[in-house]
Amino acid sequence: MTRYALTVDAGIRDLRAADHLLHTLAAELALPEGAFGCTHLVRGDRPRVALSFTLPSEPLLSTVRERLAAGEYEVAPGVPDTAGRAVLYPGVSALTGTLTVAELLNRSAIDRVAVLGTPGEPAPDTPLVTWDHVRPQWQHDGTLVLSTMPAVGGPLVPFEVPAPTPCCADH
Structure with a gap:
């Protein structure tokens, strides 16, 4: 199955805050059971925790991207790395x-x-x-x-x- 992903940078530096934001956004966006929400540690000159969402369809990805970009979040295509920490996933x-x-x-x-x-x-x-x-x-x-x-x-x-x-x- 093809999956569609995007990264959300909210400038968070704490894993628990990132987990909370993932749950909040998933509820606000009414994400389906097949969606994944992960955290990713971003190193460099501005260490932080980025979020990623992997969704089951391109139309859903477009809707989620538009809604998040309309808010206060920096949204980019894809995931920051392949080693994300899954917070939201099927069966959790x-x-x-x-x-x-x-x-x-x-x-x-x-x-x-x-x-x-x-x-x-x-x-x-x-x-x-x-x-x-x-x-x-x-x-x-x-x-x-x-x-x-x-x-x-x-x-x-x-x-x-x-x-x-x-x-x-x-x-």
């Missing part, structure tokens, strides 16, 4: 609570689950506690991969936690 709303790896893969657009520090993939019946915050990453080969880590007691958890403790928070 079904990834709540504790699921098995097989359930996660069957319910969503995620292609693979990786466990940090281990070779191979986890068994399909391995439990995964989602924390209702599942942010897979696009790989350069076009696969959408969720990085996880083992938790106490045996289940896996997403590597990215929903509310990370800022560096040096106890200082």
Whole structure:
């Protein structure tokens, strides 16, 4: 299936703010279930977090581009890079609570689950506690991969936690 993409630069420097804006824009634009919304870290002289939307049709892309450009956003064609962090994707709303790896893969657009520090993939019946915050990453080969880590007691958890403790928070 052909996909159509655009990048939105809102000058955001924080991932949580970027996630919030992605959800807000998706709701305002009434994006369909097949849409993807990703964040991309932009380095250089003006570090920031850019957003991208990948949509299932050219007419929808044109409509979204026009509506976003009419606002306060800088809009460009395509995606800033191939390694975006997916926030909105098919099936994301079904990834709540504790699921098995097989359930996660069957319910969503995620292609693979990786466990940090281990070779191979986890068994399909391995439990995964989602924390209702599942942010897979696009790989350069076009696969959408969720990085996880083992938790106490045996289940896996997403590597990215929903509310990370800022560096040096106890200082």
